[in-house]
Amino acid sequence: xxxxxxxxxxxxxxxxxxxxxxxxxxxxxxxxxxxxxxxxxxxxxxxxxxxxxxxxxxxxxxxxxxxxxxxxxxxxxxxxxxxxxxxxxxxxxxxxxxxxxxxxxxxxxxxxxxxxxxxxxx
Amino acid sequence: xxxxxxxxxxxxxxxxxxxxxxxxxxxxxxxxxxxxxxxxxxxxxxxxxxxxxxxxxxxxxxxxxxxxxxxxxxxxxxxxxxxxxxxxxxxxxxxxxxxxxxxxxxxxxxxxxxxxxxxxxx
DNA sequence: TAACAAATAGGAATCATTCCTGTTTATAAT
DNA sequence: ATTATAAACAGGAATGATTCCTATTTGTTA
Ligand SMILES: [Mn+2]
Ligand SMILES: [Mn+2]
Ligand SMILES: [Zn+2]
Ligand SMILES: [Zn+2]
Numbered sequence: 001x002x003x004x005x006x007x008x009x010x011x012x013x014x015x016x017x018x019x020x021x022x023x024x025x026x027x028x029x030x031x032x033x034x035x036x037x038x039x040x041x042x043x044x045x046x047x048x049x050x051x052x053x054x055x056x057x058x059x060x061x062x063x064x065x066x067x068x069x070x071x072x073x074x075x076x077x078x079x080x081x082x083x084x085x086x087x088x089x090x091x092x093x094x095x096x097x098x099x100x101x102x103x104x105x106x107x108x109x110x111x112x113x114x115x116x117x118x119x120x121x122x
Numbered sequence: 123x124x125x126x127x128x129x130x131x132x133x134x135x136x137x138x139x140x141x142x143x144x145x146x147x148x149x150x151x152x153x154x155x156x157x158x159x160x161x162x163x164x165x166x167x168x169x170x171x172x173x174x175x176x177x178x179x180x181x182x183x184x185x186x187x188x189x190x191x192x193x194x195x196x197x198x199x200x201x202x203x204x205x206x207x208x209x210x211x212x213x214x215x216x217x218x219x220x221x222x223x224x225x226x227x228x229x230x231x232x233x234x235x236x237x238x239x240x241x242x243x244x
Numbered sequence: 245t246a247a248c249a250a251a252t253a254g255g256a257a258t259c260a261t262t263c264c265t266g267t268t269t270a271t272a273a274t
Numbered sequence: 275a276t277t278a279t280a281a282a283c284a285g286g287a288a289t290g291a292t293t294c295c296t297a298t299t300t301g302t303t304a
Contacts, residue, residue, distance in 0.1 A: 004270050004281050025260080040284045045261060047282095061183050064260070064292075078228050091222065100213065100237060106200050107240040114236075115222060118229040126250050126301050147291080162253045167292060169251095186261075186291070 008032075008039055012047045016057050017070035022077075022086035024065050060086060060112075076112070080119035087119070130154075130161055134169045138179050139192035144199075144208035146187050182208060182234075198234070202241035209241070 015031050016023070023031075029044045048068055051057045058069040060077060067086060074094055078087040092113050093099075101108045137153050138145070145153075151166045170190055173179045180191040182199060189208060196216055200209040214235050215221075223230045 002271060002280085006270075006282055008283070038284070040286090041260095042262080042264095042285075043283060049262095061185055063183055063188075064186070066185075066260085078226070081231065087228075089226065104200070104211065105242055106209075106237070108237055109203065109239040111235065111237050113233065115228070115230055115233050117231040120227055124249085124302060128251055128301075130252070160253070162255090163291095164254075164293080164295095165252055171293095188291085 008036065008043050009047045009051070011036055011039075012044060013051055013056060016048075016051070016068050019070070020088065022060060022067045022069050024067055028068065060114075062086070074111075076115070078115050078117070078119065080121075081116055082118050082122050085119055085121075089115070091115075130158065130165050131169045131173070133158055133161075134166060135173055135178060135192075138170075138173070138190050141192070142210065144182060144189040144191050146189055150190065182236075184208070196233075198237070200237050200239070200241065202243075203238055204240050204244050207241055207243075211237070213237075 011032055012028060015028050021027075025041075025044055025048055028048070029039070029041055032039050032044060048057070048059075048066075052059045052068070055072065058072055060067040060069055062079065062084065065084075071088065074092070074097075076089050076091045078089050079085075080087075092111065097108055097111055100111065133154055134150060137150050143149075147163075147166055147170055150170070151161070151163055154161050154166060170179070170181075170188075174181045174190070177194065180194055182189040182191055184201065184206065187206075193210065196214070196219075198211050198213045200211050201207075202209075214233065219230055219233055222233065
Protein backbone atom coordinates (compact mmCIF):
# COMPACT_ATOMS: atom_id res chain seq x y z
CA UNK A 1 0.00 0.00 0.00
CA UNK A 2 1.31 3.43 -0.92
CA UNK A 3 0.46 6.92 0.12
CA UNK A 4 -0.90 9.43 -2.34
CA UNK A 5 -0.50 13.17 -2.12
CA UNK A 6 -3.49 14.74 -3.74
CA UNK A 7 -3.59 18.41 -4.58
CA UNK A 8 -6.68 18.66 -2.43
CA UNK A 9 -5.00 17.36 0.72
CA UNK A 10 -2.00 19.61 0.19
CA UNK A 11 -4.24 22.64 -0.21
CA UNK A 12 -6.33 21.82 2.86
CA UNK A 13 -3.23 21.40 5.01
CA UNK A 14 -1.82 24.70 3.72
CA UNK A 15 -5.05 26.51 4.55
CA UNK A 16 -5.18 25.15 8.09
CA UNK A 17 -1.50 25.97 8.65
CA UNK A 18 -1.89 29.46 7.25
CA UNK A 19 -4.17 30.86 9.94
CA UNK A 20 -4.28 31.22 13.70
CA UNK A 21 -8.05 31.55 13.69
CA UNK A 22 -8.96 27.92 14.49
CA UNK A 23 -11.33 27.62 11.51
CA UNK A 24 -14.30 25.32 11.04
CA UNK A 25 -14.56 22.77 8.22
CA UNK A 26 -16.96 25.07 6.42
CA UNK A 27 -14.59 28.03 6.57
CA UNK A 28 -11.81 25.85 5.23
CA UNK A 29 -14.11 24.53 2.49
CA UNK A 30 -14.99 28.03 1.34
CA UNK A 31 -11.37 29.16 1.39
CA UNK A 32 -10.39 26.08 -0.64
CA UNK A 33 -13.13 26.65 -3.24
CA UNK A 34 -11.63 30.00 -4.13
CA UNK A 35 -8.49 28.20 -5.28
CA UNK A 36 -9.91 24.86 -6.38
CA UNK A 37 -13.47 25.59 -7.44
CA UNK A 38 -14.66 21.99 -7.80
CA UNK A 39 -13.45 20.67 -4.45
CA UNK A 40 -16.21 18.97 -2.46
CA UNK A 41 -17.25 19.16 1.16
CA UNK A 42 -16.73 15.42 1.55
CA UNK A 43 -13.11 15.80 0.48
CA UNK A 44 -12.52 18.56 3.00
CA UNK A 45 -13.97 16.50 5.86
CA UNK A 46 -12.18 13.33 4.81
CA UNK A 47 -8.82 15.06 4.64
CA UNK A 48 -9.27 17.01 7.85
CA UNK A 49 -9.96 13.74 9.66
CA UNK A 50 -7.01 12.09 8.02
CA UNK A 51 -4.63 14.94 8.80
CA UNK A 52 -5.83 14.93 12.40
CA UNK A 53 -5.36 11.17 12.76
CA UNK A 54 -1.92 11.63 11.29
CA UNK A 55 -1.08 14.28 13.87
CA UNK A 56 -0.48 17.00 11.29
CA UNK A 57 -3.26 19.18 12.67
CA UNK A 58 -5.32 19.29 15.88
CA UNK A 59 -9.03 19.22 16.45
CA UNK A 60 -10.89 21.38 18.95
CA UNK A 61 -14.34 20.25 20.02
CA UNK A 62 -16.42 23.39 20.16
CA UNK A 63 -19.87 22.12 21.04
CA UNK A 64 -21.66 21.11 17.88
CA UNK A 65 -18.91 22.30 15.52
CA UNK A 66 -15.36 21.04 15.13
CA UNK A 67 -12.52 23.51 14.75
CA UNK A 68 -9.07 22.85 13.38
CA UNK A 69 -5.69 24.06 14.57
CA UNK A 70 -2.53 24.04 12.48
CA UNK A 71 -0.42 24.60 15.59
CA UNK A 72 0.45 21.17 16.97
CA UNK A 73 2.69 22.42 19.76
CA UNK A 74 1.02 21.84 23.18
CA UNK A 75 -1.01 24.86 24.14
CA UNK A 76 -4.30 25.84 25.68
CA UNK A 77 -7.34 27.76 24.49
CA UNK A 78 -9.63 30.57 25.46
CA UNK A 79 -13.11 30.10 24.01
CA UNK A 80 -15.52 33.03 23.90
CA UNK A 81 -19.06 31.79 24.39
CA UNK A 82 -20.46 34.96 22.84
CA UNK A 83 -18.67 35.07 19.49
CA UNK A 84 -17.16 31.54 19.38
CA UNK A 85 -13.66 32.92 18.90
CA UNK A 86 -10.78 30.72 19.98
CA UNK A 87 -7.54 32.26 21.30
CA UNK A 88 -4.23 30.59 22.10
CA UNK A 89 -2.82 30.75 25.61
CA UNK A 90 -0.20 28.88 27.61
CA UNK A 91 -1.21 27.76 31.08
CA UNK A 92 -0.21 24.17 31.54
CA UNK A 93 3.46 23.14 31.63
CA UNK A 94 4.71 21.47 28.44
CA UNK A 95 5.55 18.22 30.19
CA UNK A 96 2.20 17.74 31.95
CA UNK A 97 1.41 14.72 29.77
CA UNK A 98 4.25 12.71 31.23
CA UNK A 99 3.55 13.84 34.79
CA UNK A 100 -0.09 12.86 34.52
CA UNK A 101 0.76 9.57 32.87
CA UNK A 102 2.86 8.66 35.91
CA UNK A 103 -0.04 9.47 38.25
CA UNK A 104 -2.87 7.55 36.65
CA UNK A 105 -3.58 4.19 35.13
CA UNK A 106 -4.78 5.46 31.75
CA UNK A 107 -3.04 5.60 28.39
CA UNK A 108 -2.83 9.38 27.92
CA UNK A 109 -2.92 10.59 24.33
CA UNK A 110 -3.75 14.26 24.71
CA UNK A 111 -4.45 16.80 27.41
CA UNK A 112 -6.57 19.80 26.60
CA UNK A 113 -7.38 22.78 28.76
CA UNK A 114 -10.13 25.09 27.60
CA UNK A 115 -11.12 28.28 29.36
CA UNK A 116 -14.62 29.45 28.54
CA UNK A 117 -15.80 32.98 29.05
CA UNK A 118 -16.30 36.34 27.38
CA UNK A 119 -13.57 37.97 25.33
CA UNK A 120 -12.59 41.66 25.17
CA UNK A 121 -14.73 42.39 22.12
CA UNK A 122 -17.88 42.59 24.23
CA UNK B 123 -42.60 36.37 36.36
CA UNK B 124 -42.62 33.24 38.50
CA UNK B 125 -40.79 29.97 38.34
CA UNK B 126 -42.59 26.70 37.76
CA UNK B 127 -41.41 23.32 38.93
CA UNK B 128 -42.71 20.72 36.56
CA UNK B 129 -42.56 17.05 37.43
CA UNK B 130 -40.53 16.55 34.28
CA UNK B 131 -37.78 18.95 35.32
CA UNK B 132 -37.60 17.47 38.80
CA UNK B 133 -37.30 13.97 37.37
CA UNK B 134 -34.60 14.95 34.87
CA UNK B 135 -32.53 16.63 37.56
CA UNK B 136 -32.88 13.60 39.83
CA UNK B 137 -31.73 11.29 37.07
CA UNK B 138 -28.65 13.37 36.28
CA UNK B 139 -27.78 13.68 39.97
CA UNK B 140 -28.27 9.97 40.57
CA UNK B 141 -25.38 8.72 38.44
CA UNK B 142 -21.65 9.26 38.06
CA UNK B 143 -21.70 7.99 34.49
CA UNK B 144 -21.89 11.35 32.66
CA UNK B 145 -24.92 10.31 30.59
CA UNK B 146 -26.06 11.61 27.21
CA UNK B 147 -29.44 13.26 26.63
CA UNK B 148 -30.68 10.08 25.02
CA UNK B 149 -29.69 7.92 27.99
CA UNK B 150 -31.47 10.35 30.30
CA UNK B 151 -34.52 10.36 28.03
CA UNK B 152 -34.77 6.58 28.10
CA UNK B 153 -34.31 6.45 31.87
CA UNK B 154 -37.02 9.10 32.27
CA UNK B 155 -39.48 7.26 30.01
CA UNK B 156 -39.44 4.29 32.34
CA UNK B 157 -40.91 6.47 35.08
CA UNK B 158 -42.86 9.01 33.01
CA UNK B 159 -43.83 7.14 29.84
CA UNK B 160 -45.13 10.13 27.86
CA UNK B 161 -42.18 12.47 28.41
CA UNK B 162 -40.80 13.85 25.14
CA UNK B 163 -37.26 14.28 23.85
CA UNK B 164 -37.84 18.01 23.44
CA UNK B 165 -38.66 18.30 27.12
CA UNK B 166 -35.50 16.47 28.10
CA UNK B 167 -33.31 18.70 25.94
CA UNK B 168 -35.06 21.89 27.02
CA UNK B 169 -34.70 21.08 30.69
CA UNK B 170 -31.11 19.91 30.42
CA UNK B 171 -30.21 23.22 28.79
CA UNK B 172 -32.12 25.14 31.41
CA UNK B 173 -30.57 23.25 34.32
CA UNK B 174 -27.12 23.82 32.80
CA UNK B 175 -27.71 27.55 32.32
CA UNK B 176 -28.91 27.64 35.89
CA UNK B 177 -25.71 25.99 37.09
CA UNK B 178 -27.49 22.98 38.57
CA UNK B 179 -25.70 20.56 36.26
CA UNK B 180 -22.63 20.70 34.00
CA UNK B 181 -22.22 19.95 30.34
CA UNK B 182 -19.31 18.05 28.82
CA UNK B 183 -18.68 18.46 25.10
CA UNK B 184 -17.81 15.02 23.81
CA UNK B 185 -17.43 15.55 20.08
CA UNK B 186 -20.81 15.35 18.45
CA UNK B 187 -22.66 14.35 21.62
CA UNK B 188 -23.21 16.33 24.80
CA UNK B 189 -22.87 14.62 28.16
CA UNK B 190 -24.26 15.81 31.46
CA UNK B 191 -22.68 15.84 34.90
CA UNK B 192 -24.60 16.15 38.15
CA UNK B 193 -21.38 16.92 40.02
CA UNK B 194 -20.91 20.68 39.92
CA UNK B 195 -17.83 20.74 42.11
CA UNK B 196 -14.74 21.68 40.03
CA UNK B 197 -13.08 18.57 38.72
CA UNK B 198 -11.44 17.18 35.62
CA UNK B 199 -12.20 14.33 33.24
CA UNK B 200 -10.63 11.33 31.62
CA UNK B 201 -12.25 10.55 28.28
CA UNK B 202 -11.70 7.16 26.67
CA UNK B 203 -11.66 7.52 22.91
CA UNK B 204 -12.39 3.83 22.45
CA UNK B 205 -15.55 3.39 24.54
CA UNK B 206 -16.49 7.06 25.15
CA UNK B 207 -16.50 6.55 28.92
CA UNK B 208 -15.91 9.60 31.07
CA UNK B 209 -14.14 9.30 34.44
CA UNK B 210 -13.68 11.89 37.16
CA UNK B 211 -10.21 12.95 38.23
CA UNK B 212 -8.67 15.86 40.12
CA UNK B 213 -5.63 17.47 38.54
CA UNK B 214 -6.07 21.21 38.60
CA UNK B 215 -6.10 23.14 41.88
CA UNK B 216 -9.56 24.26 43.00
CA UNK B 217 -8.68 27.94 42.85
CA UNK B 218 -7.23 27.96 39.33
CA UNK B 219 -10.14 30.05 38.06
CA UNK B 220 -9.13 33.01 40.18
CA UNK B 221 -5.42 32.64 39.41
CA UNK B 222 -6.09 32.56 35.70
CA UNK B 223 -8.51 35.45 35.91
CA UNK B 224 -5.73 37.58 37.39
CA UNK B 225 -3.35 36.63 34.58
CA UNK B 226 -5.49 37.32 31.55
CA UNK B 227 -7.87 39.91 30.20
CA UNK B 228 -10.83 37.60 29.70
CA UNK B 229 -13.98 37.11 31.75
CA UNK B 230 -13.46 33.52 32.89
CA UNK B 231 -16.61 31.48 33.43
CA UNK B 232 -15.32 27.94 33.45
CA UNK B 233 -12.08 26.03 33.12
CA UNK B 234 -12.16 22.48 31.88
CA UNK B 235 -9.34 20.00 31.61
CA UNK B 236 -9.96 16.85 29.61
CA UNK B 237 -7.48 14.03 29.27
CA UNK B 238 -8.09 11.84 26.24
CA UNK B 239 -6.73 8.36 25.89
CA UNK B 240 -7.51 4.68 26.39
CA UNK B 241 -8.99 3.37 29.61
CA UNK B 242 -8.16 0.13 31.47
CA UNK B 243 -11.00 -1.84 29.85
CA UNK B 244 -9.02 -2.33 26.67
C1' DT C 245 -62.14 29.34 40.99
C1' DA C 246 -60.38 32.04 37.26
C1' DA C 247 -56.79 33.89 34.57
C1' DC C 248 -52.62 33.24 32.28
C1' DA C 249 -47.84 32.54 31.44
C1' DA C 250 -44.81 28.57 31.67
C1' DA C 251 -44.10 24.10 30.25
C1' DT C 252 -45.24 19.96 27.62
C1' DA C 253 -45.96 16.33 23.77
C1' DG C 254 -45.27 15.16 19.36
C1' DG C 255 -43.44 15.82 15.30
C1' DA C 256 -41.10 18.62 11.70
C1' DA C 257 -36.91 21.12 10.61
C1' DT C 258 -32.00 22.08 10.91
C1' DC C 259 -27.36 21.38 10.06
C1' DA C 260 -22.76 19.45 10.73
C1' DT C 261 -20.85 15.36 9.46
C1' DT C 262 -20.62 10.84 7.30
C1' DC C 263 -21.64 7.60 3.74
C1' DC C 264 -22.26 5.93 -1.03
C1' DT C 265 -20.98 5.29 -5.89
C1' DG C 266 -19.37 6.06 -10.33
C1' DT C 267 -15.28 8.56 -12.05
C1' DT C 268 -10.63 10.43 -11.86
C1' DT C 269 -5.76 10.31 -10.68
C1' DA C 270 -1.15 9.47 -8.37
C1' DT C 271 2.12 5.95 -7.96
C1' DA C 272 4.76 1.65 -9.04
C1' DA C 273 5.90 -1.88 -12.08
C1' DT C 274 6.58 -3.15 -16.69
C1' DA D 275 6.20 6.12 -21.70
C1' DT D 276 2.35 2.85 -20.89
C1' DT D 277 -0.41 0.24 -18.03
C1' DA D 278 -2.53 -1.54 -13.92
C1' DT D 279 -4.59 -0.49 -9.75
C1' DA D 280 -5.72 1.14 -5.39
C1' DA D 281 -6.32 5.79 -3.42
C1' DA D 282 -8.81 9.75 -3.63
C1' DC D 283 -12.39 12.59 -5.55
C1' DA D 284 -17.09 14.98 -6.73
C1' DG D 285 -21.66 15.16 -5.98
C1' DG D 286 -25.34 14.11 -3.63
C1' DA D 287 -28.06 11.23 -0.34
C1' DA D 288 -28.35 9.69 4.41
C1' DT D 289 -27.63 10.14 9.34
C1' DG D 290 -28.34 11.69 13.83
C1' DA D 291 -28.11 14.90 17.61
C1' DT D 292 -30.32 18.93 18.70
C1' DT D 293 -33.57 22.67 18.04
C1' DC D 294 -37.88 24.60 16.61
C1' DC D 295 -42.95 24.86 16.14
C1' DT D 296 -47.71 24.82 17.87
C1' DA D 297 -51.82 23.24 19.88
C1' DT D 298 -52.69 21.62 24.52
C1' DT D 299 -51.89 21.08 29.42
C1' DT D 300 -50.56 22.63 33.96
C1' DG D 301 -48.55 25.25 38.02
C1' DT D 302 -48.97 29.55 40.34
C1' DT D 303 -51.04 33.73 41.89
C1' DA D 304 -54.87 36.55 43.12
MN1 LIG E 1 -4.60 26.90 19.11
MN1 LIG F 1 -17.55 14.54 36.20
ZN1 LIG G 1 -16.01 37.13 21.95
ZN1 LIG H 1 -12.53 2.72 27.35
